[in-house]
Amino acid sequence: MTVATQPDPQLQRRLQQDSIQLGAKTIFLNPFLYWRRFDANTDRWLREPGQLPEEQIQANRSRFYPELLWDELSDQERQLKDGAVEMFLKTLELISTFNPDLSAGHLLEVERKMAVTKKRSFERWVEKALGRRLKGERRERRRFDRERWLRGWGEWLGLDTTRQALLPLTTLLVLSALAGSWLGSRQFCRPGLVQPGIERNL
Template sequence: MTATQQQDPQLQKRLQQDSIQLGGRIVYLNPFLYWRRFDSNTDRWLREPGQLTEDQITANRRRFYPELDWGELDDHQTAVHDGAVEMFLKSLDLISTFHPELGSGQMLEVERKMTITKKKAFERWVDKALRRRSREEVREQRRFERNRTWQAWREWFAMDTTHKALVPMVMLMVLSAVGGWSLGAGPSTCPTLTLPSGQTGVR
């Protein structure tokens, strides 16, 4: 059996989880499988958490996570699950847009299967997106701090009072350097070696 044949059952299982058949039509549950029909704005809207309002997400928490006690979650876990709720809402919106022929009952079937098969995948996706955003924010904050520091130094050097204070200091440093060089370059006095009388050769 070839490697491709061995992977076929896994691929088939993946496709079954990412789709549902309704009225002879295949409806994809994975929103990223519609990417060929996206424009750049839709792609960014789907991929970036925080595109829906907080009220929309809060109102649908129990809809997709009826088993979850939200009060026991820490801030990061809450953000991840809220992001997953947002992904559910976005995905259903895309499916209804690309499959306008689906009725309310069929959309309910889509939602039920999506809740079962895509919940963990959405949570992993949102977790990675939030961590990536956090790293980017840290880098941006560091870059901002560096730019602000350099700007403060430039403004300080450009001040007249700074110039007035620096000129005497620079002159003093130059004079000190010149004076030190002059002393070092002057003639040095060698000590006279006095031999004992017994070693002069005079008897």
């Protein structure tokens, strides 16, 4: 006896958003579904924002965001939207590469569905990628500042004038430590005074 497995509605909805059926062929709209087919350089190119020329991204802003007034966006919003435009362009390039038989009409259908279903997911991906980059830059900056601080101290301690200035201070500290140790040992070895007992007359 076999039990029919009911399809997961959420999974079905995601598959519909991540693909488009063109005749008998299924085209993936999610670029990461092609990851088995590209190398490490392509993976890095896809995942890292800022890989496409800024002029190319600006020229395609209205293509994917015709409703936006770009001059009214904040710098953070503009960076996020530009990153999403870059993801659109990269995804279309991957689709064209792995599906070279698609016609111009098919590519237009793909682009239209992507603009509807993938816009928000691309924006979320870019937001996370920019956040990871910012954390990495901060971590690298802290490491650089720490190394520069240690290098500065090392160079300062290596100067002849520094050694000449520190020598009397070091000598004084050593003598103070020895004197303190000697005084402490003298205090420890000094016999205590014992008060004689008082005899009581009975």
